[in-house]
Amino acid sequence: MQQLLNPFAQKYPDAVDATLPTSASCARFNPSGPFAGHYLATGELDGLVQVWDVETRGIARVLEGHVRAVSSISWSRNNRYLVSSSLDSTAIIWDLSVLPTPSLLPQTPVAGPSTSRVETIRFDAPVASAVFHPRNSKIILASLTCNDVVLVDLRTKTKNRLEDVMEGDESVPKGSLACAVFSPCGSRIYAGTTRGLLLIIDPATRLVTQRVEIATSGIRQLAFDPSGRYLITSSTDRALRVLFCDPLGNLFPSHRFQDAVSRTPWHAAGFSGDGEYVMGGAGNKAGHNVYVWDRDSGVLVKVLEGPKEPLVDCDWHPTRPVIASVGTSGEVHIWQTSSPDNWSAFAPGFEELEENVDYDEREDEFDIEDETDFQRRMDAEEDLLIDVLTPDQSFPRAPESSFADEEPDDDTWEGFYPSLDLE
Amino acid sequence: MAIQFPPAEAGPSTPPMGRAPAYKLSHSLAGHARSVTALRFSPDGRTLVSAGADGYLHFWDSETGEHQRALRCHRTGINDISISPDGLYVATASDDTTTVIHTLYPSSSSTTTPSASTTSTTIPTPLRLLAAHTAPVLAVSFSPKSNLLATGSFDESAIVWDVRRGKALRTIPAHADAIWTVGWDPEGVMVVTGSADGLIRLWDANSGQCLKTLDNDTNSPVSYAAFTPSSFFLLSSTLSSTLRVYNIHTGKVLKTLRHAGYVSERHPCPAAVFAAPEPVSTSSGRGLVLDGTDVVQHANADGAMEGTAEEDKGKDTPMDVDADADVNANANANANVDADTDANGVGGTAVAKQEAWVVSGSENGKVVIWELGSRRVIQVLEGTGTEAHQRPVVALAVHPDGRSIATGSLEPEKVIHIWRDVQT
Numbered sequence: 099m100q101q102l103l104n105p106f107a108q109k110y111p112d113a114v115d116a117t118l119p120t121s122a123s124c125a126r127f128n129p130s131g132p133f134a135g136h137y138l139a140t141g142e143l144d145g146l147v148q149v150w151d152v153e154t155r156g157i158a159r160v161l162e163g164h165v166r167a168v169s170s171i172s173w174s175r176n177n178r179y180l181v182s183s184s185l186d187s188t189a190i191i192w193d194l195s196v197l198p199t200p201s202l203l204p205q206t207p208v209a210g211p212s213t214s215r216v217e218t219i220r221f222d223a224p225v226a227s228a229v230f231h232p233r234n235s236k237i238i239l240a241s242l243t244c245n246d247v248v249l250v251d252l253r254t255k256t257k258n259r260l261e262d263v264m265e266g267d268e269s270v271p272k273g274s275l276a277c278a279v280f281s282p283c284g285s286r287i288y289a290g291t292t293r294g295l296l297l298i299i300d301p302a303t304r305l306v307t308q309r310v311e312i313a314t315s316g317i318r319q320l321a322f323d324p325s326g327r328y329l330i331t332s333s334t335d336r337a338l339r340v341l342f343c344d345p346l347g348n349l350f351p352s353h354r355f356q357d358a359v360s361r362t363p364w365h366a367a368g369f370s371g372d373g374e375y376v377m378g379g380a381g382n383k384a385g386h387n388v389y390v391w392d393r394d395s396g397v398l399v400k401v402l403e404g405p406k407e408p409l410v411d412c413d414w415h416p417t418r419p420v421i422a423s424v425g426t427s428g429e430v431h432i433w434q435t436s437s438p439d440n441w442s443a444f445a446p447g448f449e450e451l452e453e454n455v456d457y458d459e460r461e462d463e464f465d466i467e468d469e470t471d472f473q474r475r476m477d478a479e480e481d482l483l484i485d486v487l488t489p490d491q492s493f494p495r496a497p498e499s500s501f502a503d504e505e506p507d508d509d510t511w512e513g514f515y516p517s518l519d520l521e
Numbered sequence: 522m523a524i525q526f527p528p529a530e531a532g533p534s535t536p537p538m539g540r541a542p543a544y545k546l547s548h549s550l551a552g553h554a555r556s557v558t559a560l561r562f563s564p565d566g567r568t569l570v571s572a573g574a575d576g577y578l579h580f581w582d583s584e585t586g587e588h589q590r591a592l593r594c595h596r597t598g599i600n601d602i603s604i605s606p607d608g609l610y611v612a613t614a615s616d617d618t619t620t621v622i623h624t625l626y627p628s629s630s631s632t633t634t635p636s637a638s639t640t641s642t643t644i645p646t647p648l649r650l651l652a653a654h655t656a657p658v659l660a661v662s663f664s665p666k667s668n669l670l671a672t673g674s675f676d677e678s679a680i681v682w683d684v685r686r687g688k689a690l691r692t693i694p695a696h697a698d699a700i701w702t703v704g705w706d707p708e709g710v711m712v713v714t715g716s717a718d719g720l721i722r723l724w725d726a727n728s729g730q731c732l733k734t735l736d737n738d739t740n741s742p743v744s745y746a747a748f749t750p751s752s753f754f755l756l757s758s759t760l761s762s763t764l765r766v767y768n769i770h771t772g773k774v775l776k777t778l779r780h781a782g783y784v785s786e787r788h789p790c791p792a793a794v795f796a797a798p799e800p801v802s803t804s805s806g807r808g809l810v811l812d813g814t815d816v817v818q819h820a821n822a823d824g825a826m827e828g829t830a831e832e833d834k835g836k837d838t839p840m841d842v843d844a845d846a847d848v849n850a851n852a853n854a855n856a857n858v859d860a861d862t863d864a865n866g867v868g869g870t871a872v873a874k875q876e877a878w879v880v881s882g883s884e885n886g887k888v889v890i891w892e893l894g895s896r897r898v899i900q901v902l903e904g905t906g907t908e909a910h911q912r913p914v915v916a917l918a919v920h921p922d923g924r925s926i927a928t929g930s931l932e933p934e935k936v937i938h939i940w941r942d943v944q945t
Contacts, residue, residue: 102711102723102732102733102769102770103725103732132707132708133665133666133708133709136666136709151668151685153668153669153690153726153727154668154669154683154685154686154690156683156685156686157685158668158685197609437728437730439730439731440730440731440732443730443731443732443733443734444722444731444734445734446734446735446736446772447772476777480774480775480776480777480896482775483894484754484766484768484775484776484893484894485751486749486750486751486754486756486766486794486877486893487749487750487751487794487796487875487877488750488751489707489750489751489752490707490708490751490752490753493708515607515666515667517605517607517609517667518609518667518668518684518685520609520610520622520624520648520649520684520685521624521648
């Protein structure tokens with residue numbers, strides 16, 4: 099459909115299109131698959147996890163399990179699983195293929211799972227965030243509020259605390275790990291420390307391969323663009339830094355965004371689905387603003403001004419200019435562009451013109467062609483080979499990763515979506 | 522002088538590229554009291570659902586043709602049905618201006634015996650009743666994610682419904698005449714509508730905006746329009762006995778299909794494009810369970826057959842594991858050849874790109890199959906007496922594996938035929 103839309107349309111949203119009446123603390127679009135961005139998972143202040151259908155703004159699934167507020171939510175590679183982390187010190191993995199009314203599908207074996215909750219992982223402290231490995235839902239990276247980062251591998255049933263240890267390095271670790279993410283390729287972990295260091299960790303050996311000093315103050319949040327070429331860090335000095343990552347994992351600072359006047363704290367940071375724009379969610383006491391910068395030039399292109407409440411989380415749609423932002427009240431705002439009606443689409447061969455143009459008639463435009471010649475020419479044109487059977491494969495998907503693919507999970511069907519339960 | 526269409530043989534200049542199919546009548550199903558108006562196979566291929574002008578849905582085992590149950594949905598005729606892609610629900614489009622949604626499989630709480638439900642005259646309460654059209658609903662289609670439903674009506678509007686809430690999400694004043702067909706692109710972001718005003722329009726399901734309009738050179742009423750598996754192309758049929766494949770971006774017609782035996786001037790019939798199935802003997806994609814029952818029958822008949830059906834899978838079996846033995850007299854002669862081609866046990870993996878076949882039903886009772894690449898007719902399903910339709914074919918469905926085609930016809934015949942490809 100992208101080809102039928104205006105190619106010069108605005109690539110970032112500009113107005114609130116809808117508000118989901120809920121009490122969320124975090125929100126994430128499903129990032130991959132043919133239905134990327136069609137669902138929004140929210141973690142609620144009361145511990146519920148909800149899956150929203152973005153098209154209908156309705157709830158597709160409600161998952162009950164946490165007893166305290168949900169702090170983060172993450173989708174597995176083909177959207178079948180969700181992991182939610184909570185301040186109740188657990189992370190829960192949910193299977194969206196399980197229907198609340200299993201009898202809808204009579205051929206489901208009776209012994210099959212009857213509950214969406216697949217696994218509950220307990221930690222020693224409230225969990226600040228938990229993310230799946232981009233390729234494997236059996237590998238989870240959790241950041242705890244006590245500044246510990248834990249790598250959980252359910253394939254081997256191991257939980258390992260990540261530390262700032264380099265190979266052959268015996269020195270005492272400096273600072274503790276505050277946050278961590280997988281690179282989109284899944285072959286590296288990027289972790290930020292409370293001392294402002296960015297560590298690149300090999301997930302297989304759990305050793306630090308590289309240390310980069312980003313700032314002198316602690317790193318609070320890390321996010322990659324979908325291509326994995328750009329990384330954004332949010333630090334306690336209230337600055338967002340964009341770094342360029344070359345394929346070998348080396349980092350080069352590219353831009354720094356800071357509000358020098360009002361010293362805005364950033365509660366969320368990220369990239370647009372195409373990586374062209376940088377998004378910063380400002381946690382001002384007075385208002386709920388999402389700043390959008392051009393990633394290449396660093397120019398501020400848009401400030402989305404929301405209701406008078408601080409922002410707690412925001413996420414950019416993987417394919418469209420849509421942003422979901424969460425305020426402290428828990429309402430989720432969905433920001434979109436308004437596109438004007440394209441009246442020329444209502445009739446074939448019509449075209450909207452900015453101004454009058456002189457029409458140049460083609461040399462042969464009114465030539466009379468012999469009917470059999472015409473028929474032969476049309477026939478020849480129709481001999482063209484076309485492939486009507488191969489579906490479009492150009493949707494976002496996670497790249498292969500040797501570390502995770504050794505023992506793949508069962509989330510293999512790219513076209514997965516959670517079914518509705520109408521009963 | 523009216524422009525005469527050239528005879529089909531004079532049109533395409535290229536010979537057929539792939540094999541010819543050999544669909545043969547396998548089952549004839551009678552159940553409807555009036556015309557059969559719509560047919561759909563479930564996504565898993567096990568069930569065939571038929572809808573009739575009598576307001577009933579009938580559910581059939583697609584392999585054996587056994588009648589499973591009947592469900593009365595409307596007091597008036599059903600014009601179209603759609604099964605949700607997740608295989609959970611079935612939606613109807615009826616003359617009473619409403620659409621109802623039922624579960625595809627009876628829920629355990631309300632299970633009734635087939636005989637009891639066949640004779641019952643009560644209309645069970647549907648899961649959702651969608652009422653907003655002001656005239657008969659002519660077409661219905663579930664979105665690829667089963668969360669939205671598009672309907673097209675005689676009132677010239679199309680409605681996109683929120684299935685969960687059972688409410689209209691967006692009403693599109695789409696055309697200047699009755700909308701006979703609606704559909705979705707494979708990603709579920711566009712709705713296609715086709716109307717008696719001769720136009721096909723594409724809509725952004727998210728905003729309700731018109732994205733594109735496609736016409737045909739004779740402005741004939743559009744009786745069917747649907748995306749092909751590739752979202753770049755659209756297959757349509759018009760009441761000028763013509764099928765066309767469009768490029769949706771340029772609006773150009775890339776393929777035109779006509780045939781002397783294909784007449785569609787008054788009664789809309791769906792068309793379908795599907796991948797040519799592998800010849801039967803190299804079948805590897807068939808449902809295991811269904812295959813199993815057939816193989817067991819075959820084994821009993823032959824007296825000596827080693828192992829179970831599951832063990833035979835992918836193994837070098839000396840005999841053709843022919844699932845269609847009951848209808849297949851000629852093909853047995855080729856069993857030796859099949860054993861040779863099967864011997865490597867990797868049936869079908871080395872075969873090059875599949876051909877696309879297009880099938881549609883005709884007003885003279887014939888069912889015509891084209892090879893899309895060469896635009897040649899490769900089989901016409903016809904016959905004498907009860908072996909073929911005598912009345913216009915207005916309902917058609919292709920099994921997900923492409924090996925079976927179900928067709929249904931108007932009154933007074935009102936029969937459903939299942940045709941099986943027995944080519945080896």
